[in-house]
Amino acid sequence: MTSYAGRGVHGQVVEHLGYRLVSGEVAEGDTLDPRALAREWDLSLTVIRESLKVLAGKGLVAARQKRGTFVRARGEWNMLDADVIRWRVAAGKGESLLRDLGELRMIVEPAAVRHAAERRTDEDLSALERALTAMGQAGDDAAEAAAADVAFHRALLTASGNEMLARLDQLMEPVLHARDSIVHAPHGVADDPVPSHRAVLEAVRARDADRASAAMADLLTKADADAGLAVRDLAGGRGVARPEG
Incomplete structure (x- = not known):
């Protein structure tokens, strides 16, 4: 989903209030x-109401007659929304989020890549090669690096030949984008990701399911270590700026 960060005053209100909710500063x-809120930030009531509508779309708030607008229970939040993910990281909750992602990926991807090694097509190999080339060319561009990494793993799920596995990209991509944006950011600590991804691709190309699965497990173990270090590096920069009208 599209992030609202940086979109004028409206975006600043969404950003600041969303962070308040996700961080627990405003409780469920x-x-x-x-x-x-309009008085606090010296803004129009229209701006506040439109911002609350955005947060409602993310599952964070709801409005009821006689009760007004309230913070919904955490279990009703859209935890895969790009902004919610980013606010969780900014609030110091990134390690648990990335732990959950790492566990999910370790369950799914080594198994998926076994099928990819057995079922991949020439088109699948071309898609993986394009993503790997983009990864190598991304350099210090965090957005490009994240996009290339997501494209590579999406192509692997597609190469599994299992439509249900392929659709898991919709579940994992928002968190994977957030994870990659952190790891590949200027403060990031990640080493060159190409060799570990190349090892997976070459095993898939060789139709060696055991080697492909082992290479993916090694890649994910390193990815978890990189993500953990990067999130800890963010500890000193938490929070978001107040909106300014």
Whole structure:
């Protein structure tokens, strides 16, 4: 989903208020008073209401007659929304989020890549090669590096020849994008990702399912270590700026 960060005053309100909710500064079940927020930030009530609509779309708030606007229970939040993910990281909750992602990937991807080694097509190999080339050319561009990494893993799931596995990209991609943006950011600590990805690709190309699965497990273990270091490096830069009208 599209991030609202940096989109003028409206985007600043979404950013600041979303962070308040996700960080726990405003608790689940608490009521939000749009007029009080408008006074606090010296903004129009229209801006506040439109911002709350965006947060409602992310599952963070809801409005009910006689109750007003309130913070929904955490279990109802869209945890795969790009902004929610980013706010969780900014609030110091990135390690648990990335742990969950790492566990999911370790369950799914070594098994998926075994099928990819057995079923891949020439088109699949071309898609993997393009993604790997883009990864090598990304350099210090965090956005390009993240996009290339996501494209590589999407192509692997597609190469499995299992439509249900292929659709798991919709589940993993938002968190994977967030993870990669952190790891490949200027403060990041990741080594060159091409060799570990190349090892997976060559095993898939050789139709060696055992080697492909082992190479993927090695890649994921290193990815988890890189992500953990990068998230800890962010510890000193938490929070978001107040909106300014």
